[in-house]
Amino acid sequence: MSRTPIHTDLAPAAIGPYSQAVRMGDTVFLSGQIPLDPATGEIVPGDVAAQARRSFDNLKAVCEAAGGSLAQVARLGLYLTDLGDFGAVNAVMAEYFQAPYPARSTIEVSGLPKGAAFEVDAILVLG
Numbered sequence: 001m002s003r004t005p006i007h008t009d010l011a012p013a014a015i016g017p018y019s020q021a022v023r024m025g026d027t028v029f030l031s032g033q034i035p036l037d038p039a040t041g042e043i044v045p046g047d048v049a050a051q052a053r054r055s056f057d058n059l060k061a062v063c064e065a066a067g068g069s070l071a072q073v074a075r076l077g078l079y080l081t082d083l084g085d086f087g088a089v090n091a092v093m094a095e096y097f098q099a100p101y102p103a104r105s106t107i108e109v110s111g112l113p114k115g116a117a118f119e120v121d122a123i124l125v126l127g
Contacts, residue, residue: 001025008065011058012036015113020062021124028066028124032079033058034116043114048085051118052092059120060096068124070096078106079119089118 006021006028014020014031021030035044035051036058044054060070078089086106102122112119 006062006066008061010038010061010065012038012041021066023066023126026125026127028063028068028126030059030062030066030122030124032077032119032121033062034113034119036114036116043116047088048080048082048117049088049092051116052089052120053095055116055118055120056092056096059122063122063124066124066126068126071098072124072126073097073102073122074125075123076102076104077121078104079109079112079121080106081109081112081117083108085117 001024004023005019006023008020011020011033018031021028033055035054036042037044037054044050063069080086080089
């Protein structure tokens with residue numbers, strides 16, 4: 001099975017040697033999205049909720065570029081630099097996903113690219 005890269009200008013360009021997402025069969029593996037404004041390449045201003053919204057908007061754009069939607073996300077990985085922000089991120093996630101919710105892990109990390117407070121990655125299943 002071959003890897004097909006997915007790209008959209010509606011999400012930030014990769015800041016390293018990776019693709020925004022890769023499709024293999026009906027499964028799309030989405031790289032991590034931090035709260036970068038796709039137009040400026042800068043972290044959006046505001047609190048962790050604002051950062052989470054921008055990150056989920058970026059993730060949504062990549063899902064759509066792959067021919068899918070957030071409703072087809074099977075698994076999410078959430079990364080926070082402060083687990084004290086867990087409740088705020090959960091509230092934002094509820095704006096983007098409905099039951100049955102995707103499987104998820106939430107991990108506190110010591111740092112994220114460009115000083116972001118939040119990052120999300122996902123696995124999307126099409127078809």
